[in-house]
Amino acid sequence: MKTTVLVVHPNIKQSRVNAALAKGAADVAGVKVRYLYDLYPDGKIDATAEQAVLEKADRIVLQFPMYWYSSPALLKQWLDDVLAYGWAYGDKQALKGKELMLAVTTGGGEEFYQKDGLAGHTVAEFLVAYETIASYLGMNYGKMFVTGNCLNISDDEIAAQVPRYQAVLSA
Numbered sequence: 355m356k357t358t359v360l361v362v363h364p365n366i367k368q369s370r371v372n373a374a375l376a377k378g379a380a381d382v383a384g385v386k387v388r389y390l391y392d393l394y395p396d397g398k399i400d401a402t403a404e405q406a407v408l409e410k411a412d413r414i415v416l417q418f419p420m421y422w423y424s425s426p427a428l429l430k431q432w433l434d435d436v437l438a439y440g441w442a443y444g445d446k447q448a449l450k451g452k453e454l455m456l457a458v459t460t461g462g463g464e465e466f467y468q469k470d471g472l473a474g475h476t477v478a479e480f481l482v483a484y485e486t487i488a489s490y491l492g493m494n495y496g497k498m499f500v501t502g503n504c505l506n507i508s509d510d511e512i513a514a515q516v517p518r519y520q521a522v523l524s525a
């Protein structure tokens with residue numbers, strides 16, 4: 355299984371959780387980690403290059419911190435530019451049969467992301483568009499890997515989360 359992990363964090367040098375998860379992911383056989391903000395600091399995405407990477411992968415993991423109940427902005431740009439008509443949908447369905455999976459970090463914890471919690475919705479509900487995108491493109495939507503409470507998470511908890519992420523990526 356060839357997996358490409360697209361890390362979308364605007365400030366990975368200041369990141370504790372995504373940086374650790376991405377580093378751990380890179381140690382898993384068959385996994386390639388790419389940092390979207392490093393690749394495109396000017397925000398101009400090379401859609402052809404991105405499509406070529408995706409065509410070689412069996413599984414595409416979008417890894418990002420939750421920003422305003424959504425993703426950092428460059429991921430939206432990436433979706434708009436890369437998942438183009440005539441390639442991702444329309445005459446061709448280049449990603450059909452591949453797996454799409456999200457690996458999301460959130461500041462809020464488990465209690466926050468409940469129907470009766472302060473957020474009023476689960477993380478999966480906030481990010482439901484990705485599930486619909488996967489279905490629209492003929493992809494299989496994998497189980498989301500969520501790391502919560504990231505504003506208060508301890509170094510030990512981060513260290514414990516890395517092998518869990520690696521196990522998911524190894525499966």
Ligand SMILES: Cc1cc2nc3c(=O)[nH]c(=O)nc-3n(C[C@H](O)[C@H](O)[C@H](O)COP(=O)(O)O)c2cc1C
Nearest residue numbers: 369370371372419420421422423459460461462504
């Ligand atoms: C601009 C911005 C918006 C954020 N919005 C949310 C949010 O909507 N929900 C949430 O749970 N955390 C939110 N956070 C917290 C981040 O998700 C959290 O800091 C991040 O997941 C930690 O990962 P890192 O150590 O890799 O940076 C936000 C942080 C920033 C900087």
